[in-house]
Amino acid sequence: MDTIYALSSGSPPAAIGIVRISGNAAGEALRNLSGSLPPPRIATLRTLRSSIGEVLDTALILWFPRPATATGEDLAELHCHGGRAVIAAVERELAALPGLRRAEPGEFTRRAFINGRMDLSETEGLADLLAAETELQRRSAQALSQGALSQQVDEWRERLLILSARVESVLDFGDEDDVSELPTSFGSEVEALRSEIEHWLARPRAEKLRQGxxxxxxxxxxxxxxxxxxxxxxxxxxxxxxxxxxxxxxxxxxxxxxxxxxxxxxxxxxxxxxxxxxxxxxxxxxxxxxxxxxxxxxxxxxxxxxxxxxxxxxxxxxxxxxxxxxxxxxxxxxxxxxxxxxxxxxxxxxxxxLPKPGDVALNERQAGLLRDGASGLSNVSEHMDPLIVGEALRECRVAFDRLTGKSSTEDMLDALFGRFCIGK
Ligand SMILES: Nc1nc2c(ncn2[C@@H]2O[C@H](COP(=O)(O)OP(=O)(O)OP(=O)(O)O)[C@@H](O)[C@H]2O)c(=O)[nH]1
Ligand SMILES: [Mg+2]
CATH class of the missing domain: 3.40.50.300 (P-loop containing nucleotide triphosphate hydrolases)
Known part of the structure; x- marks a missing residue:
């Protein structure tokens, strides 16, 4: 995979301009510009030079070796002077290095997602956070980006897996007459899960925060x-x-x-x-x-x-x-x-x-998937054919996985990451 770079701070001129580099060649790029790698995670003042030894800028540089980085890859940051020409010169130098190219919009975040540093609902929260204009929007996006929805969905998924395992064991022992029935509490446990999801669905939607x-x-x-x-x-x-x-x-x-x-x-x-x-x-x-x-x-x-x-x-x-x-x-x-x-x-x-301050609000995509999941669970009871019950539970799990991005299509990812700006 290419190593990518982009200006990640606001448009120049500004007091500082932060250029981020992510990928296998990030360390080499940093060495090329600043002479040697600084100690990890410690801001270090260095002179940045071009390949022919010209001074480009004096900058604060940071080196984050993988995997515990924002993107999950080797990551470097150059905190340069935020003038247009300074940034252009640094970017020109990076572009000339082998294996480096300018990032697409949202590409840093996409790599964070691919490398499991962030799930899909956290990513959506981050997109909302960057777009937030009012205090209410900010607080709701904050909760989403920190994984409050993901945690809830993971908990539901866990319960669903336990229920599915019970169905499987009934199916496995199906030939023996005495164990071919689901336990008596089964229907009410599924119902409890369904009503919790319905409860979330009844809350105000995130779109209201944006649309007013x-x-x-x-x-x-x-x-x-x-x-x-x-x-x-x-x-x-x-x-x-x-x-x-x-x-x-x-x-x-x-x-x-x-x-x-x-x-x-x-x-x-x-x-x-x-x-x-x-x-x-x-x-x-x-x-x-x-x-x-x-x-x-x-x-x-x-x-x-x-x-x-x-x-x-x-x-x-x-x-x-x-x-x-x-x-x-x-x-x-x-x-x-x-x-x-x-x-x-x-x-x-x-x-x-509106959603309460700090509450996670579902967007339409998330609500649609939860609704799909919940509708399959309605009317499930211990008296039903375990094969049908097993299928309903599986479909609900698929909806959950789409929500957190454990299974998602390329189009959806393109649409989501396209919302970000270059450098994020
Ligand atoms: N004294 C006084 N006059 C008012 C007040 N509010 C509106 N008016 C007058 O009432 C008239 C009608 O006001 P509008 O605001 O145009 O009424 P509207 O309900 O929008 O009317 P339509 O657009 O025709 O449906 C205007 O001459 C206003 O100046 C008020 O609080 N006090
Ligand atoms: Mg009027």
């Missing part, structure tokens, strides 16, 4: 939806006017409220009569948005909103709108009264839709 919680403003025309939308965003994103039917299309904007990622959606006012053709299309879209919402803010007549929506009384400064007896919050977009309360309320409801 959808908060949809709805109500009749002129109720002040767009004005409230703008006030919450602190930006005149939507057109507002005293004319009923101002908003036609749904408008969405991403905001972070106290670290909670929110997609705020303004919609056309709902009315049956008097809507023109374009407005009617807008109303259909508004309905569609309500269907996809995690949280609905209702600005219309009390109790007439979609079930579970937050009751908001608007325009409290003029007392013009229908007053509500017990709204969740009263607000005036004009005087800003109640705005913080609305934000507070959105934040509170929205965070209940």
């Amino acid at each position: 919680v959808r908060v949809v403003l709805t109500g009749p025309p002129n109720s002040g939806k767009s004005t409230l939308f703008n006030a919450l965003l602190e930006e005149a994103a939507a057109i507002t006017s005293a004319e009923a039917g101002t908003t036609r299309d749904a408008i969405e904007r991403s905001v972070s409220l106290g670290g909670v990622p929110i997609v705020l959606v303004d919609t056309a006012g709902l009315r049956g009569e008097g809507a023109g053709e374009i407005e009617s299309i807008g109303i259909d879209r508004a309905r569609d948005q309500i269907g996809r919402a995690d949280v609905v803010l209702w600005l219309g007549e009390e109790g007439a909103g979609p079930p579970g929506s937050i009751e908001i009384e608007t325009k409290t400064d003029i007392g013009e709108n229908d007053r509500k007896v017990a709204p969740d919050v009263r607000v005036s977009a004009l005087t800003s009264q109640g705005l913080d309360e609305v934000r507070e309320l959105i934040m509170r409801v929205a965070s209940s839709v």
Whole structure:
């Protein structure tokens, strides 16, 4: 396998630029550039020189002999000055060495996976960690990258293997009449495993953390939806006017409220009569948005909103709108009264839709595999043909192995590692 190298720190110019080298020829490359190998795992200051003795840079270098390294291979790091020309010169020198080439995106991590330094769900966690923009995303990705899901799946797999072994022993002794039945507790043990998996499946998904919680403003025309939308965003994103039917299309904007990622959606006012053709299309879209919402803010007549929506009384400064007896919050977009309360309320409801901080959240791929595994386990009982039971357990194990990457296809790996940048 080639030895790979890449700039693993941010794009130059920067204070330092870290070039990583991984593979069998990493030690030789380090020797070529710095004269000799430094002691393992100790940062050492060296002058880096080209093959003809030209000084390239003075750098802090690190040498990590395999196997206990990030990639599982021999690994070297050059902490150079982060100028564009410095990095280019060092990379040119590396490219000229035999057996070395520039790394593909995610190739260091892919080698870590191949060499068993990381399993697939940890790798997904790492990809999420690098992409994390909010505190919640970071904490969830951290838990995943440290193997919290892998540990759980390994534990389930272990139990599954013990159950499978029992089925095997029944099959082995199948000819003798007295041992051809599975033990009486068998069905309930499988059921316990299945319900634990279901419990994980019921939790909020990781994608919500990336895509944000959808908060949809709805109500009749002129109720002040767009004005409230703008006030919450602190930006005149939507057109507002005293004319009923101002908003036609749904408008969405991403905001972070106290670290909670929110997609705020303004919609056309709902009315049956008097809507023109374009407005009617807008109303259909508004309905569609309500269907996809995690949280609905209702600005219309009390109790007439979609079930579970937050009751908001608007325009409290003029007392013009229908007053509500017990709204969740009263607000005036004009005087800003109640705005913080609305934000507070959105934040509170929205965070209940998101994974808890530090909890592992399943992504759709992982959830799909767990669902496959769990569905095979439903209705397994000790009274069933042991051959069929054995097969159901085996299928569940296959799903687990796909999840942690013990068996996975090349396409899937390409898609996953393609998410990384070069140098990771
Ligand atoms: N005094 C006062 N006027 C408001 C307030 N909120 C909205 N308005 C006014 O009410 C009118 C309608 O506001 P919009 O925000 O356009 O209402 P909408 O619900 O988006 O209406 P459509 O898009 O037509 O469905 C505008 O003239 C706003 O200036 C408020 O809190 N106080
Ligand atoms: Mg509007």
